[in-house]
Every structure is written in C-alpha cells, then in structure tokens.
Amino acid sequence: MLDQSELEHDIYLFHQGNLRYSYQLLGAHPTIQDGKSGIRFTVWAPNAKRVSVVGLFNDWDGRQHPMEKVNDNGIWNRFIPDLETGTIYKYEILTNHGHLTLKADPYAFSSELRPNTASAVYPLNQYTWKDEKWMEQRRQLNHYESPISIYELHLGSWKYIKEEEYYTYREYAEMVIPYVKELGYTHIELLPLTEHPFDRSWGYQATGYYSVTSRYGTPDDFRYFVDQCHQNGLGVILDWVPGHFCKDAHGLRRFDGEALYEYENPSKAEKTMWGTLSFDFGRNEVQSFLISNAIYWLKEFHIDGMRVDAVASMLYLNYCKEDGDWEPNEYGGRENLEAVAFIKKLNEAIFNEIPDVLMMAEESTSWPLVSAPTYLGGLGFNYKWNMGWMNDMLRYMEMDPIHRKYHHNLITFSLFYAFSENFILPISHDEVVHGKKSLLNKMPGDYWRKFANLRVFLGYMFTHPGKKLLFMGSEFGQFDEWKDVEDLDWELLDYDSHAHILSYMKQLHQLYKDMPALWELDHKEEGFNWIDANNYEQSIISFIRNSRSSNDQLVVVCNFTPEVYHHYKVGVPRLGTYKEIFSSDAEHFGGSGQTNGVQLEAIATPWQTQGQHIEMTIPPLAISILKKTSTSGEGKRLNEK
Structure with a gap:
C-alpha cells in the first residue's frame, strides 16, 4: 500500500x-x-x-x-x-x-x-556518471552563439553484426564516438530509442516510452554510451515522439478497456497516415505522463536535447486529413488548442527543470514563433528545423545546372526569413529514404559533377545562417539511399572520391568551428549581408558572414554551374589583402584545382553592394571562402593595375 x-x-x-x-x-x-x-x-x-x-x-x-x-x-x-x-x-x-x-x-x-x-524491473540509480566536466560546461555555454553540427544516427543501420543482430550500446560507443569526433561534429542525434515492436518503424511508433530499446542492451548500457559521448566532447540529442503511439495490443491503446491515453473521438485520435493514435493532450494525467517522460530522458540519461518529432501533426486537427475526416475547434479553426497549450506547458516545465538543454521542433509549416519563449507568445522551443530551406535547396540541387538560373530564388529565398526563428538546417533520414535517393545520388551529372555538386551544397549549408544537421552516410557520399535493414556501405571508403568527401567534411567542420563568423551571430540579421544575390544568369551568389569582431569577417562565393570564370569581380567589405582559406574545388577534395592560390588585393572601386572589390577565379560547382589577412591603407586603384 x-x-x-x-x-x-x-x-x-x-x-x-x-x-x-x-x-x-x-x-x-x-x-x-x-x-x-x-x-x-x-x-x-x-x-x-x-x-x-x-x-x-x-x-x-x-x-x-x-x-x-x-x-x-x-x-x-x-x-x-x-x-x-x-x-x-x-x-x-x-x-x-x-x-x-x-x-x-x-x-x-x-x-x-x-x-x-x-x-x-530495472532500477534508476545504479549507474555512476563520470561526465561532471561536460555537464558543468553545458551549464555555462551560450549555445545560440556556438557551433552546433549534428550527426543524425540510426544505430542499427550504422553498422551491424548481421540483419536483426546488433552491437550493444557499449560496443557502439567504442565505434561511433571516435568516428563522429574525428569528423568534427558537436552532437550526435539518435533516432528514437523508446521501445518499439517493429524495427522498420525506426522507433517512431513506440510502446515503451520510459524503456530504452533492449535491441542494443540495458538502460545502463545506454547511459554508458551517453557518458562516453560527454567525456569525448560530444552532446547527445534524442529524437522524441510525443505526437502519437502505435496500436499494438500490449501498448497504450485502450489501456484499461477505454480510450485513456488517446482521444475518445476517432477524428482526433486517429493518425491515419501512420496507422497510429494521437495522445489526448487535454487529459491531465497524459500531460503528466509526457512531460515527465521528456524530463526522464533529460535527467536520468543526461540527454542534452530533444528533437520533437512531427510537431505540425500535433498543432493541426486537419494534418494529412481530408475534409470531413476532422472536426474544427470551438472557434471554428483547425488548430488543436489542447496540443498548443500542452506544447507550451511542456517547454515551460523543461526549461524550468533543466534550463541548459536544447528543444528542437520538427515543424514543417509557417506557424509563427515556434522558437520564441512562451511569455512572448511563442511555443517555447529554442530551435526549429528549417524545412523550407531543406525543400528549396534539394529541389534546386536536383536540377541540371543549365536550368538553375530559372529557379535562382530557391537558393536565396531562405534569407528573407532566416532570422524569424532560431533555425537548424536539416538534411535528415527522411530525405534519403523511400525512393528519394541518397544525397549524393540526388545530384545531377556524371560521377565528377555529382561529387562537385555535393561539395558545393554542403559548403553552402555550412556557411548559411543556422545550425547544421546531416544524416549518417552523407558524409562519405553514400550512393544508395538509406537501407534501414542494412548497414552503411563502408566499403565505399576504399574509393578515392568517397574518401575525398570524408576528408572534405572533416576540413569543412574544422573551418566551421574555427570561424566565429559562421555561428556567433547565427540568429541575428547583422550576421549576414548579401554581396550579390541576383546573378541568376551565372547561378553565382556571394555574401558576407559577420561575427562580433570585424576581423573575423568571411566572404563566401558559390558557383552552382560547371563553368569556370577568371577575373570575376566580387565586392568586399573592406580594403586590404584577401586570402582564399577554403575551396571545395581543391584537388585534394577531388576538385579540378581552379583555386585562388595568390593573395587578392582589394581594389578601391565600388562593386555590387560594397565600396571595393577583388578579382578572383570562380571554380566550377564550388564554394570559395575568403578572409582579409592584412589592411592596405589606400587599397589598389583600378588604374594602378
């Protein structure tokens, strides 16, 4: 009793x-x-x-x-x-x-x-943590003004022993952590690890919300994985699914013979596109269940953040439903008012209990203020996935370069709203499965052009405002789309082109972390300035990334066609000497070697939006990143050339 x-x-x-x-x-x-x-x-x-x-x-x-x-x-x-x-x-x-x-x-x-x-039965308190240094650093960190680069990972298909036979969390720790750390990522994001009956649901249809899946070992084995990540300087984000649960007989569905965790009304309960049931967000005990569950993972497993799945499916009563299959709210609208209130309550509770964690919304609509505090009318997350950028960029990159000039707005439109939320730029598992092709294989052209397109795309991603997320396999150019019942095609690393992409990602990450201009003002308008957003004829864009120090300014030039341009004029923000500090067309990345090896002296003649300019080589299907290395008082006049 x-x-x-x-x-x-x-x-x-x-x-x-x-x-x-x-x-x-x-x-x-x-x-x-x-x-x-x-x-x-x-x-x-x-x-x-x-x-x-x-x-x-x-x-x-x-x-x-x-x-x-x-x-x-x-x-x-x-x-x-x-x-x-x-x-x-x-x-x-x-x-x-x-x-x-x-x-x-x-x-x-x-x-x-x-x-x-x-x-x-499993006790909560028998594991001895050794990540005190990480947890203290996390409390002191301003993550908004820090580099965040996330490696999205599905353990069972990253590497396995054989089909349906996996390594343990402890064994994965020994394999995954050195690999991700060497690549330069700051965080690992794990697809849902709540217990689930069907492997191919990837954890998104759960039965055991407080059970870490036994596929890979015990709860303390998973704590060891997180602990080792922290001791090696890697944060851990868990994909979390509060929007719906599966209908398996042993689970939550009609738990005591009646609708208990789900809505009684089928039009609100049924998630027909997934064959699942929505939680009853208006029921108090369900709120306690879900809010406690998020806190459980964050507290008991030292998780650093949650990626909250399918937020739009919670917010809208008509999400993926035909007219007649849903009922409007009391005001006649399509918003699920109970879910909105629950999401705000959830985030308020989490940040009250653990203020230094990340709460990331996978929200695919234009719902306002997703990453704003609730006291300002927001939903209370601190980050939102930028699904608009992802959709536009993938559509653009899949085009033959000859057609890209007619769709130039796809690569520039995101900057109209880039600072309306605290964004994460995601290329997730959803974009490389179910016939969508791998990230590399989305790229048009022959073998060389596919890799060049991939390099310029990743370069633009890492220089565009917003934190970064990339699904496993993309870092070495997996050719096949994600095969969730097999592991990654590691044998591809025996081939130069794939090894070059892996090397490229390592150096791109190093550049990203070394340059405050690429993250310090990620969510502020003053962190970005266009130099030229309008050169659609040549599909070339150029822009400036700023940090709090003017000495850290970067000039970025992207060419989305296979054409090479010599003596191309680019406006620059200040007089002085500029050096190309990174080029995706470098030969050691598998490029053509059309790089700018000489110092580029600014010419004191206005060009584009700037008061001076340089002349440089624009490599094919490539990104060039330049930094001012010295100051010249008067600059080089055009007639002194």
Whole structure:
C-alpha cells in the first residue's frame, strides 16, 4: 500500500497534469516495505474493474497478486516481496466489458527484447556518471552563439553484426564516438530509442516510452554510451515522439478497456497516415505522463536535447486529413488548442527543470514563433528545423545546372526569413529514404559533377545562417539511399572520391568551428549581408558572414554551374589583402584545382553592394571562402593595375 501521507500531494499533482516526475510515483520500483525487500508496482487504470501483476513468478496467474485501488481516480498499487531487478511482468486488466487484457507497464524502465513484449524491473540509480566536466560546461555555454553540427544516427543501420543482430550500446560507443569526433561534429542525434515492436518503424511508433530499446542492451548500457559521448566532447540529442503511439495490443491503446491515453473521438485520435493514435493532450494525467517522460530522458540519461518529432501533426486537427475526416475547434479553426497549450506547458516545465538543454521542433509549416519563449507568445522551443530551406535547396540541387538560373530564388529565398526563428538546417533520414535517393545520388551529372555538386551544397549549408544537421552516410557520399535493414556501405571508403568527401567534411567542420563568423551571430540579421544575390544568369551568389569582431569577417562565393570564370569581380567589405582559406574545388577534395592560390588585393572601386572589390577565379560547382589577412591603407586603384 502506498504511504498516503507522503504521496498524497504527488497523486494530486499527477491528476492535475503537473507532476513532472510521475515516473517516480508510477511503474515498478525496488523498495523495502515492512522490513522486506521487493518491488512496488503502481499503475493508472481508472476504468478497470480489477488489475493484477502477473509474470513468470506467478505463472501469469492474475488471481495471485491483485492490486489495490488507491483512489477514485484509478491509481492501483501492489508491493510484492522477494522480487528482484530483472523480473518480467505485465498488468492483467479486467475491463468494464468483462474482457481480460495483458498490458506492458506504461512506466516500465526496461522491456523484453522483441518479439516478446513484457516489461522488466530495472532500477534508476545504479549507474555512476563520470561526465561532471561536460555537464558543468553545458551549464555555462551560450549555445545560440556556438557551433552546433549534428550527426543524425540510426544505430542499427550504422553498422551491424548481421540483419536483426546488433552491437550493444557499449560496443557502439567504442565505434561511433571516435568516428563522429574525428569528423568534427558537436552532437550526435539518435533516432528514437523508446521501445518499439517493429524495427522498420525506426522507433517512431513506440510502446515503451520510459524503456530504452533492449535491441542494443540495458538502460545502463545506454547511459554508458551517453557518458562516453560527454567525456569525448560530444552532446547527445534524442529524437522524441510525443505526437502519437502505435496500436499494438500490449501498448497504450485502450489501456484499461477505454480510450485513456488517446482521444475518445476517432477524428482526433486517429493518425491515419501512420496507422497510429494521437495522445489526448487535454487529459491531465497524459500531460503528466509526457512531460515527465521528456524530463526522464533529460535527467536520468543526461540527454542534452530533444528533437520533437512531427510537431505540425500535433498543432493541426486537419494534418494529412481530408475534409470531413476532422472536426474544427470551438472557434471554428483547425488548430488543436489542447496540443498548443500542452506544447507550451511542456517547454515551460523543461526549461524550468533543466534550463541548459536544447528543444528542437520538427515543424514543417509557417506557424509563427515556434522558437520564441512562451511569455512572448511563442511555443517555447529554442530551435526549429528549417524545412523550407531543406525543400528549396534539394529541389534546386536536383536540377541540371543549365536550368538553375530559372529557379535562382530557391537558393536565396531562405534569407528573407532566416532570422524569424532560431533555425537548424536539416538534411535528415527522411530525405534519403523511400525512393528519394541518397544525397549524393540526388545530384545531377556524371560521377565528377555529382561529387562537385555535393561539395558545393554542403559548403553552402555550412556557411548559411543556422545550425547544421546531416544524416549518417552523407558524409562519405553514400550512393544508395538509406537501407534501414542494412548497414552503411563502408566499403565505399576504399574509393578515392568517397574518401575525398570524408576528408572534405572533416576540413569543412574544422573551418566551421574555427570561424566565429559562421555561428556567433547565427540568429541575428547583422550576421549576414548579401554581396550579390541576383546573378541568376551565372547561378553565382556571394555574401558576407559577420561575427562580433570585424576581423573575423568571411566572404563566401558559390558557383552552382560547371563553368569556370577568371577575373570575376566580387565586392568586399573592406580594403586590404584577401586570402582564399577554403575551396571545395581543391584537388585534394577531388576538385579540378581552379583555386585562388595568390593573395587578392582589394581594389578601391565600388562593386555590387560594397565600396571595393577583388578579382578572383570562380571554380566550377564550388564554394570559395575568403578572409582579409592584412589592411592596405589606400587599397589598389583600378588604374594602378
């Protein structure tokens, strides 16, 4: 029996939707009661006639360990002595309709390996962390004015032993971390690791929201992975799915015989495009469940941030639905007002509890102020994925260069809104699967042009305002699209072109981290100035990236055609000598070598939007990055050439 005097307040907060640590109240917890060690089981099932704990320990016989109803709002409890960590269990629920169902624990901290579906007892507090230095640095960091480059990763298809046989979290730590660290990324983002029955859902259709998937080991094995990332200077972001859950019988669907975690109204509950169910965001206990779940991952696993999946599907009642399949809100609109309120409440709770984490919204519409604080009318995230930039750029890059001049706005339009949110530029798993082709294979042209297009695209991505995210395999030019049941084509690194792309990414990352102009003012208009946005005939753009120090200014020139131009004039912000510090056309990257090896002296004649200019070689399908290295008082007059 629960100690009512101690837990009454927590139970009250749970039913009010304000218990931020509900996983400490519910679930299976090793404890001592009346001098005996055992497991305390607590579950919320308000519509059940009877709830029992069942498992191998009682031959799955619900008559042996019935639970006691703690309150009228449906919390049930049972202490069972002599059970230990690792005990396999479920809840047997007798519904109001007289049916018996077996359900996994919504708050289970571990689960059986699929295809088995039972929950497993696992303690929260037995791992000893060694990442104190990282956590202290994280508290001091202003991430808005720091480099952030994210390697999006699906563990099982990064590298595996054989199909459906994977390495452990600890083994992945030994392989993944040195690789990602050497490439220069600042963070790893993991596709959802909440327990899920179907491998090919990639974790996006979960049953165990508090269970790290057992495919790769135990919860403490995963803590080790995160700990090792931190000790090696890498942050960890977890893909999190609060918008919907799968319908598998052992999961949350009609948990106690009635709609409990999902909406009762099918028009609000059904996510027909995915075959899943939406959480009932207006139900207080569901709010406690989800808010506590986010805090659980951030606190108990030292996760540095959450990428919140499919936010648009939460915000809009008509998301991917035909007319007649959805009902407007009380004001006649299509916004899910309960979901909007929940998202704001979620972010307020998280930043109140853990103010130094990242909350990133995958939100694909023009909903305003996604990354603004709630007190300013925003949703309260601190970052938003820039899906508009991603869609425009991929559409542009897939075109034959001869046609690009007719669609020049696709590479410039993003700068009209680049500072309306705190953006992340994402090239994620969704863009390289289901027939969309790999990032390299989207590029037009022959073998050489494909790689050149990839280099200029990645260069523009890393010099464009916004933090960066790239899905695994793109860093070495995976030719095939993502094969989620196989691992990456690592053998491609035996070929020069792919090895050159990997080297390119390492040096691009080094440049990115070394140059404050590429991140210090990422979210401020003064961090970017066009030099020439309008040269559509030659498909060339040029711009300036600024930092707080004028000495760190960079001039960036991108050519999206295979033409070479000599003595091309580019306006520059100040007189002096300019040096090309990076060129994607360098021979050691697999380029043609049309680089600017000599110093470029600014000429004191206005050009484009600047008061002076340089003359340079523009390489084919390439990005050139220049930096002023010295100051010349008068500059070089045009007639002195």
